[in-house]
Amino acid sequence: MGGQVQQSNAAATALYEHAADSGSLHNAGPASDAGDAVMARWLQSAGLQHLASPLASTGIDHRILPNLMQGYGAQSAEEKQRVFKLMRNLNFNGEPVSEPYPPTAQTLSGVSASDGFYSSEFRGDFGAGLLDLHAMDDTELLSEHVISETFEPSPFMPGGTATFEDCFDVISSKQERGQADPDALVPFPINEKETNSKENNVAKIKVVVRKRPLNKKELAKKEDDIVTVYENAYLNVHEPKLKVDLTAYVEKHEFCFDAVLDQHVTNDEVYRETVEPIIPTIFERTKATCIAYGQTGSGKTFTMQPLPLRAVEDLIRLLHQPVYCNQRFKLWLSYFEIYGGKLFDLLSDRKKLCMREDGRQQVCIVGLQEFEVSDVQIVKEYIERGNAARSTGSTGANEESSRSHAILQLAIKKHNEIKENKRINDGNESKSGKPVGKISFIDLAGSERGADTTDNDRQTRIEGAEINKSLLALKECIRALDNDQIHIPFRGSKLTEVLRDSFVGNSKTVMISCISPNAGSCEHTLNTLRYADRVKSLSKSGNPRKDQAPFPQVNKEVSSTSSLLVSANAEDVYDQRQEAKAMDIGRRFVEKETLSYNSTTDFDKQPSSFSSKYILNGREEKGLASGIYG
Numbered sequence: 001m002g003g004q005v006q007q008s009n010a011a012a013t014a015l016y017e018h019a020a021d022s023g024s025l026h027n028a029g030p031a032s033d034a035g036d037a038v039m040a041r042w043l044q045s046a047g048l049q050h051l052a053s054p055l056a057s058t059g060i061d062h063r064i065l066p067n068l069m070q071g072y073g074a075q076s077a078e079e080k081q082r083v084f085k086l087m088r089n090l091n092f093n094g095e096p097v098s099e100p101y102p103p104t105a106q107t108l109s110g111v112s113a114s115d116g117f118y119s120s121e122f123r124g125d126f127g128a129g130l131l132d133l134h135a136m137d138d139t140e141l142l143s144e145h146v147i148s149e150t151f152e153p154s155p156f157m158p159g160g161t162a163t164f165e166d167c168f169d170v171i172s173s174k175q176e177r178g179q180a181d182p183d184a185l186v187p188f189p190i191n192e193k194e195t196n197s198k199e200n201n202v203a204k205i206k207v208v209v210r211k212r213p214l215n216k217k218e219l220a221k222k223e224d225d226i227v228t229v230y231e232n233a234y235l236n237v238h239e240p241k242l243k244v245d246l247t248a249y250v251e252k253h254e255f256c257f258d259a260v261l262d263q264h265v266t267n268d269e270v271y272r273e274t275v276e277p278i279i280p281t282i283f284e285r286t287k288a289t290c291i292a293y294g295q296t297g298s299g300k301t302f303t304m305q306p307l308p309l310r311a312v313e314d315l316i317r318l319l320h321q322p323v324y325c326n327q328r329f330k331l332w333l334s335y336f337e338i339y340g341g342k343l344f345d346l347l348s349d350r351k352k353l354c355m356r357e358d359g360r361q362q363v364c365i366v367g368l369q370e371f372e373v374s375d376v377q378i379v380k381e382y383i384e385r386g387n388a389a390r391s392t393g394s395t396g397a398n399e400e401s402s403r404s405h406a407i408l409q410l411a412i413k414k415h416n417e418i419k420e421n422k423r424i425n426d427g428n429e430s431k432s433g434k435p436v437g438k439i440s441f442i443d444l445a446g447s448e449r450g451a452d453t454t455d456n457d458r459q460t461r462i463e464g465a466e467i468n469k470s471l472l473a474l475k476e477c478i479r480a481l482d483n484d485q486i487h488i489p490f491r492g493s494k495l496t497e498v499l500r501d502s503f504v505g506n507s508k509t510v511m512i513s514c515i516s517p518n519a520g521s522c523e524h525t526l527n528t529l530r531y532a533d534r535v536k537s538l539s540k541s542g543n544p545r546k547d548q549a550p551f552p553q554v555n556k557e558v559s560s561t562s563s564l565l566v567s568a569n570a571e572d573v574y575d576q577r578q579e580a581k582a583m584d585i586g587r588r589f590v591e592k593e594t595l596s597y598n599s600t601t602d603f604d605k606q607p608s609s610f611s612s613k614y615i616l617n618g619r620e621e622k623g624l625a626s627g628i629y630g
């Protein structure tokens with residue numbers, strides 16, 4: 001059969017070549033003798049030579065091809081199938097198909113011209129059972145149908161010349177004609193670029209790293225700054241190490257995140273990079289969370305404290321817009337801490353609070369005081385009052401170290417007719433107002449405290465164990481959420497229980513990982529960055545920057561793997577990565593610069609390279625320091 005079809009194709013091609021020359025295809029006039037001969041051969045190839053004569057007399061014009069089926073002798077089902085295939089071959093091989101079909105009732109109502117071929121008119125002509133569809137190759141029939149379908153180019157297709165107005169006309173005219181148009185429900189892309197950039201800014205999980213400057217103590221000890229930030233998204237950690245023969249060397253670790261902010265970045269810029277893009281979404285039922293994470297003394301509190309103030313400024317400004325004013329939205333503030341697995345209200349003399357879940361699994365902190373706020377100054381006072389009530393202690397790295405997780409919440413609620421601007425949350429929504437959206441600012445306790453549980457008194461060890469537990473639980477929840485797991489282990493700690501409703505549904509999370517730049521904090525810094533990297537790589541959006549990594553100049557003593565990467569063009573990066581991976585398979589991808597370690601080395605001045613560890617593996621291979629970070 002296959003051979004027969006091929007023959008038919010050849011014959012049909014010959015027929016077209018001839019017919020095009022003679023003009024018979026276009027004129028449907030009498031075919032030449034040569035044309036008859038070709039036609040006869042062509043029909044013969046399909047075993048239909050007895051049909052040659054009437055066809056020859058009419059010429060090959062696909063408009064009359066159905067006549068072949070109808071009245072020129074093709075009677076048996078088998079014959080009709082053969083004719084059908086020949087006709088289809090004509091469609092495949094020849095241009096005449098593009099010649100307009102005389103409009104049928106269907107083509108006038110928007111069905112493609114060639115659909116006329118399958119119109120009831122023709123189906124009626126062919127008669128029931130004329131085409132035994134089961135005997136035909138379904139895919140052939142299907143492809144024929146698809147090919148013959150007229151194609152109306154999409155106004156949104158790249159390369160299309162349609163203008164905005166054209167697109168609008170297409171849509172509106174279809175609507176006017178009352179046609180069911182599924183596209184009509186799709187929002188019109190007014191400015192795609194703008195939409196995309198907005199969406200990027202408010203990714204579901206955003207991970208930002210902030211490096212603080214060396215402090216006085218570190219400067220006095222002449223500690224090195226081992227963290228280099230470049231292009232606001234990448235950073236190198238130069239880890240001082242010793243070989244077994246006591247030769248000093250530096251191991252370089254490279255990371256990239258949604259943003260990396262160096263020691264010169266102000267709190268204002270931190271706000272713009274982290275919280276500002278989320279603010280408008282809070283009016284759209286988003287529960288946002290901004291978490292500061294990092295070692296003690298790395299700048300979590302320093303970073304976190306100004307953020308709610310700036311957020312309140314923007315929220316109040318938005319609340320004054322008529323659209324929200326008219327809906328009588330109000331801003332409410334609460335501030336509490338989780339210390340030793342218990343909740344305390346920082347704005348109500350550290351009153352102990354308890355947490356409940358309502359029937360809709362909404363978290364309610366019973367007894368928590370909420371204050372309606374409408375001006376930044378008042379918010380500042382509340383924050384100061386809350387900070388003063390916070391559990392702090394002294395650590396080697398920070399004289400006023402936070403020993404608790406502090407949670408400041410700003411909630412937009414629909415106003416209810418009650419006089420007082422302060423109230424105690426009893427979980428009664430009808431009294432407290434319907435929540436629209438909220439943002440929680442969480443200043444976590446120092447992350448290494450969980451690991452350091454041996455060097456302190458009993459109380460500190462209990463604190464450490466609790467912090468450890470909550471950070472582990474937080475990581476597990478983020479992991480579970482990103483894997484779309486049905487069971488999210490919120491109950492793993494008080495912190496995650498409190499955050500439960502901030503993580504499910506319409507949520508946005510910004511994690512600010514704070515790092516200390518001094519050599520003495522290297523291990524903690526790496527752990528913080530690995531934790532952050534994990535959070536980011538777990539997120540669905542992943543870390544697109546990793547794939548766009550720039551490859552700055554490299555030191556002379558880099559491995560062959562890295563040199564490969566250095567010369568890369570953007571397009572070649574992926575291939576080279578794969579190549580390098582193959583070359584180095586089975587080997588640890590750790591780039592070692594065999595510099596003799598000099599305590600006065602200025603790492604900021606060193607040319608930096610991108611660590612093969614991250615490029616090649618996408619993730620650290622090295623064992624993670626503790627469960628918290630894993």
Ligand SMILES: Nc1ncnc2c1ncn2[C@@H]1O[C@H](COP(=O)(O)OP(=O)(O)OP(=O)(O)O)[C@@H](O)[C@H]1O
Nearest residue numbers: 212295296297298299300301302398401402445446
């Ligand atoms: N980016 C920065 N610029 C200037 N100073 C900073 C910066 N970050 C932190 N500091 C200073 O470093 C010290 C420690 O910061 P902070 O208290 O915010 O650390 P922390 O991470 O909250 O510590 P802990 O977990 O122990 O509470 C503070 O004196 C703070 O002023």
